[in-house]
Amino acid sequence: xxxxxxxxxxxxxxxxxxxxxxxxxxxxxxxxxxxxxxxxxxxxxxxxxxxxxxxxxxxxxxxxxxxxxxxxxxxxxxxxxxxxxxxxxxxxxxxxxxxxxxxxxxxxxxxxxxxxxxxxxxxxxxxxxxxxxxxxxxxxxxxxxxxxxx
Amino acid sequence: xxxxxxxxxxxxxxxxxxxxxxxxxxxxxxxxxxxxxxxxxxxxxxxxxxxxxxxxxxxxxxxxxxxxxxxxxxxxxxxxxxxxxxxxxxxxxxxxxxxxxxxxxxxxxxxxxxxxxxxxxxxxxxxxxxxxxxxxxxxxxxxxxxxxxxxxxxxxxxxxxxxxxxxxxxxxxxxxxxxxxxxxxxxxxxxxxxxxxxxxxxxxxxxxxxxxxxxxxxxxxxxxxxxxxxxxxxxxxxxxxxxxxxxxxxxxxxxxxxxxxxxxxxxxxxxxxxxxxxxxxxxxxxxxxxxxxxxxxxxxxxxxxxxxxxxxxxxxxxxxxxxxxxxxxxxxxxxxxxxxxxxxxxxxxxxxxxxxxxxxxxxxxxxxxxxxxxxxxxxxxxxxxxxxxxxxxxxxxxxxxxxxxxxxxxxxxxxxxxxxxxxxxxxxxxxxxxxxxxxxxxxxxxxxxxxxxxxxxxxxxxxxxxxxxxxxxxxxxxxxxxxxxxxxxxxxxxxxxxxxxxxxxxxxxxxxxxxxxxxxxxxxxxxxxxxxxxxxxxxxxxxxxxxxxxxxxxxxxxxxxxxxxxxxxxxxxxxxxxxxxxxxxxxxxxxxxxxxxxxxxxxxxxxxxxxxxxxxxxxxxxxxxxxxxxxxxxxxxxxxxxxxxxxxxxxxxxxxxxxxxxxxxxxxxxxxxxxxxxxxxxxxxxxxxxxxxxxxxxxxxxxxxxxxxxxxxxxxxxxxx
Ligand code: FES
Ligand code: FES
Numbered sequence: 001x002x003x004x005x006x007x008x009x010x011x012x013x014x015x016x017x018x019x020x021x022x023x024x025x026x027x028x029x030x031x032x033x034x035x036x037x038x039x040x041x042x043x044x045x046x047x048x049x050x051x052x053x054x055x056x057x058x059x060x061x062x063x064x065x066x067x068x069x070x071x072x073x074x075x076x077x078x079x080x081x082x083x084x085x086x087x088x089x090x091x092x093x094x095x096x097x098x099x100x101x102x103x104x105x106x107x108x109x110x111x112x113x114x115x116x117x118x119x120x121x122x123x124x125x126x127x128x129x130x131x132x133x134x135x136x137x138x139x140x141x142x143x144x145x146x147x148x149x150x
Numbered sequence: 151x152x153x154x155x156x157x158x159x160x161x162x163x164x165x166x167x168x169x170x171x172x173x174x175x176x177x178x179x180x181x182x183x184x185x186x187x188x189x190x191x192x193x194x195x196x197x198x199x200x201x202x203x204x205x206x207x208x209x210x211x212x213x214x215x216x217x218x219x220x221x222x223x224x225x226x227x228x229x230x231x232x233x234x235x236x237x238x239x240x241x242x243x244x245x246x247x248x249x250x251x252x253x254x255x256x257x258x259x260x261x262x263x264x265x266x267x268x269x270x271x272x273x274x275x276x277x278x279x280x281x282x283x284x285x286x287x288x289x290x291x292x293x294x295x296x297x298x299x300x301x302x303x304x305x306x307x308x309x310x311x312x313x314x315x316x317x318x319x320x321x322x323x324x325x326x327x328x329x330x331x332x333x334x335x336x337x338x339x340x341x342x343x344x345x346x347x348x349x350x351x352x353x354x355x356x357x358x359x360x361x362x363x364x365x366x367x368x369x370x371x372x373x374x375x376x377x378x379x380x381x382x383x384x385x386x387x388x389x390x391x392x393x394x395x396x397x398x399x400x401x402x403x404x405x406x407x408x409x410x411x412x413x414x415x416x417x418x419x420x421x422x423x424x425x426x427x428x429x430x431x432x433x434x435x436x437x438x439x440x441x442x443x444x445x446x447x448x449x450x451x452x453x454x455x456x457x458x459x460x461x462x463x464x465x466x467x468x469x470x471x472x473x474x475x476x477x478x479x480x481x482x483x484x485x486x487x488x489x490x491x492x493x494x495x496x497x498x499x500x501x502x503x504x505x506x507x508x509x510x511x512x513x514x515x516x517x518x519x520x521x522x523x524x525x526x527x528x529x530x531x532x533x534x535x536x537x538x539x540x541x542x543x544x545x546x547x548x549x550x551x552x553x554x555x556x557x558x559x560x561x562x563x564x565x566x567x568x569x570x571x572x573x574x575x576x577x578x579x580x581x582x583x584x585x586x587x588x589x590x591x592x593x594x595x596x597x598x599x600x601x602x603x604x605x606x607x608x609x610x611x612x613x614x615x616x617x618x619x620x621x622x623x624x625x626x627x628x629x630x631x632x633x634x635x636x637x638x639x640x641x642x643x644x645x646x647x648x649x650x651x652x653x654x655x656x657x658x659x660x661x662x663x664x665x666x667x668x669x670x671x672x673x674x675x676x677x678x679x680x681x682x683x684x685x686x687x688x689x690x691x692x693x694x695x696x697x698x699x700x701x702x703x704x705x706x707x708x709x710x711x712x713x714x715x716x717x718x719x720x721x722x723x724x725x726x727x728x729x730x731x732x733x734x735x736x737x738x739x740x741x742x743x744x745x746x747x748x749x750x751x752x753x754x755x756x757x758x759x760x761x762x763x764x765x766x767x768x769x770x771x772x773x774x775x776x777x778x779x780x781x782x783x784x785x786x787x788x789x790x791x792x793x794x795x796x797x798x799x800x801x802x803x804x805x806x807x808x809x810x811x812x813x814x815x816x817x818x819x820x821x822x823x824x825x826x827x828x829x830x831x832x833x834x835x836x837x838x839x840x841x842x843x844x845x846x847x848x849x850x851x852x853x854x855x856x857x858x859x860x861x862x863x864x865x866x867x868x869x870x871x
Contacts, residue, residue, distance in 0.1 A: 032170070032171075032177045033169070033170020033171065034170075035174065035176065035330070035378075036176070037329050037330065037331065037412055037788075038412040038413075038788040038789075039411065039412060040412070040413075040787065040788060040789060042788045042789045043329065043412075043788060045329055072170070073169065073170040074169075074170065077169075080168060080169070081168070084164075084168035087168070088160060088161070088164045088168070089158075089754075090754075091158075091754040091755060091757050091758035091761075092758075093161070093164050093167050093168065094379075094623035094624065094625070094758055094762065095328070095329065095330065095377065095378045095379040095380075095622060095623025096163065096164075096166075096167025096168075096172055096376070096378070096623065097174065097328075097329040097330040097378030097379060098329050099167050099168060099170070100170040103168070121796075122796045122797045122799075123797065125795070125796040125797075126795045126796055126797045127795075128795075128796070129329065129793060129795060130329065131326075131327050131328055131329050131379050131381070131762075131766070131793065132329075132379055132623045132758070132762045133758055133761060133762050134761035134762045134763075134764060134765030134766070134794075134799060134802065135761075135765065135794075135795075135796045135799050136757075136761035136765075136799065136802050137757070137758060137761060138796070139796070
């Protein structure tokens with residue numbers, strides 16, 4: 001089947017197999033920033049934004065993104081650089097495997113939540129696992145990031 | 151003024167990780183690459199009678215033991231584990247063959263259509279099973295390693311003792327759960343084998359592949375891909391994958407990619423050894439510990455792997471931070487029909503420290519004396535001897551560290567206010583003290599590894615560090631660049647580090663045992679000093695240094711006598727916990743930590759290691775449950791094996807208090823593993839404190855607490871007349 005969607009604000013029309021996941025399709029299209037780990041929506045590694053909201057692309061049928069907007073880290077370079085710099089300063093980038101998914105989730109959170117407290121932030125991040133950093137660095141970086149532009 | 155080396159710099163690997171352009175093994179696509187999936191045993195122990203494969207479509211192949219050109223045995227300490235099962239399988243998930251082809255769905259179908267006929271053999275699942283009743287998996291006694299350690303005179307200690315206290319402790323499995331699963335890509339061209347992989351130890355993989363192929367060493371090249379976490383899990387297991395993949399690449403004459411799926415990785419790769427530790431201590435009327443008699447049993451799984459060395463580290467750590475002059479330790483690594491237990495951050499020491507720390511606490515309670523005071527009164531100091539009779543040469547800062555961590559956590563005040571509460575929610579505090587011996591245990595560095603590091607400088611005076619140690623998230627690349635830049639007094643931008651390629655780098659040893667900074671960092675430092683002495687601008691130059699065992703230390707591997715390690719890092723952790731006395735759920739309110747790591751090479755990387763290690767340790771102590779029933783793991787999907795999320799983590803406050811190590815680069819010692827050891831213990835103690843019960847196993851689970859709270863207080867304590 002054919003789907004039409006926009007990826008990082010550029011329109012795309014591609015032929016897919018109805019059983020294919022969004023992750024598989026993105027991978028085929030060369031978006032290698034999107035990684036996969038569990039394949040069962042339990043780690044957040046494969047996160048992309050669907051109309052601005054984080055979803056696990058490994059368990060999302062590509063057919064469902066027809067007529068929607070998908071954002072990967074390539075599509076939010078400016079924001080990612082700003083947040084990435086804060087993450088780096090807090091030592092929150094270690095093996096880096098979780099990093100693109102984390103950045104996208106945080107960027108979406110900033111748009112979605114107004115003045116979240118620490119508990120709300122943690123709640124938002126609960127689906128994104130990181131085994132290296134203990135989340136401490138990320139949380140420090142997020143607190144700074146939420147201040148930016150206020 | 152010159153910057154202190156501890157001042158953070160930007161890591162060289164951060165930009166590409168933020169942009170998502172870093173090339174992990176799954177991102178590497180070679181031309182004409184084929185995929186492989188593993189056909190695995192579904193029986194814990196059986197003889198393979200027959201394997202009936204469906205007809206292979208064109209371009210699909212079976213690769214098994216008959217396709218191994220050299221030895222079908224993974225080169226490790228004991229030669230017992232095959233790449234592909236011969237006629238016996240010893241655990242559920244043991245690889246029998248690879249199916250290789252272009253399309254993963256077709257491969258999966260072919261695997262599901264394969265019929266294996268087994269003849270079952272009575273399996274061994276528990277370290278308690280008496281192997282006399284069944285056939286041993288390994289050797290006559292079913293143990294991969296059985297060691298004894300003796301110091302002083304235990305019978306004299308026993309005779310003089312006023313009190314004797316005996317306890318048994320148990321620890322469970324822990325899965326490394328690196329976010330990126332294991333994987334390799336192998337290609338074979340004109341007689342040369344190249345393996346790309348997510349690995350910790352390029353030369354381990356190389357040596358294994360050389361034997362697997364039976365070829366000359368220069369015909370094998372190993373290249374590390376950006377590695378998405380490892381924590382010990384990618385120490386020995388990648389050798390197995392690499393051997394299998396290269397056999398496949400030779401057979402199909404195309405590059406072969408072998409990546410594990412998450413659940414597969416969880417089920418079949420190595421995990422932390424479950425342990426049972428019995429400690430009996432002999433104490434005099436002044437509450438001094440005269441002696442200790444201990445027995446350590448590790449559940450090693452189906453093959454030997456690294457169990458012998460894990461066991462040694464556990465045995466040598468069994469006295470904890472206490473000065474005990476008379477010691478007897480018996481250790482065994484027992485074979486069971488389960489996935490192979492292996493390396494995981496701490497390598498035997500988290501099990502041992504958990505046992506001794508909980509035991510000390512318990513002894514004091516039995517004696518009705520203040521536990522912390524009792525522990526501090528028996529603590530090691532400079533000049534005391536280790537369990538193996540080596541001398542602690544450097545100043546030990548434990549008293550100062552304890553004082554500081556108590557101040558940071560407001561310990562005394564909290565302790566008072568938590569006492570005597572009969573609220574539904576009870577608070578408790580725990581404090582752990584621990585060390586980690588840096589570098590390989592015993593004669594490893596001196597006789598087995600003999601690491602070499604090389605620096606080369608090009609005509610533009612750019613210096614490249616050539617070592618086999620990998621960046622796997624911990625910051626090794628930056629650490630090494632900082633050491634070289636400071637030693638040569640050149641800007642860090644002029645120092646390069648790339649992922650190792652065994653065709654370019656000498657064997658500086660594996661990236662394990664908290665040795666990278668203290669041992670390899672020192673080699674790199676010494677090479678920089680040599681290069682500086684002969685530095686000629688605009689000229690290509692190089693310097694190479696080989697490891698020298700430091701003077702004045704000694705070790706005898708037969709009797710386990712002498713300096714098991716040449717340096718020790720130290721730590722003290724406090725955990726504050728709140729436990730609900732109805733649900734027995736607990737919430738960690740805060741963690742405070744002080745570490746002595748000699749010198750921080752980069753404060754930011756150090757903090758990253760500390761935070762990450764503490765949280766992994768809390769996972770180990772509080773929530774990561776992995777049980778094996780009948781040879782099968784109950785938690786074998788990532789949805790079942792629960793690791794800490796952002797929701798579970800408390801505020802962590804850490805500081806350094808450092809005693810520089812003269813043999814380390816700029817005084818630095820090891821850190822990576824140390825950071826995990828203390829938090830599970832402090833957590834378990836805090837829960838004990840909150841509920842007024844005894845805990846003798848981790849992970850501490852609500853169901854377990856409920857049970858303990860009900861039938862509490864078994865008394866192992868005997869007072870001699
Ligand atoms: S890979 Fe998609 S949630 Fe884990
Ligand atoms: S940085 Fe390694 S998993 Fe997050």
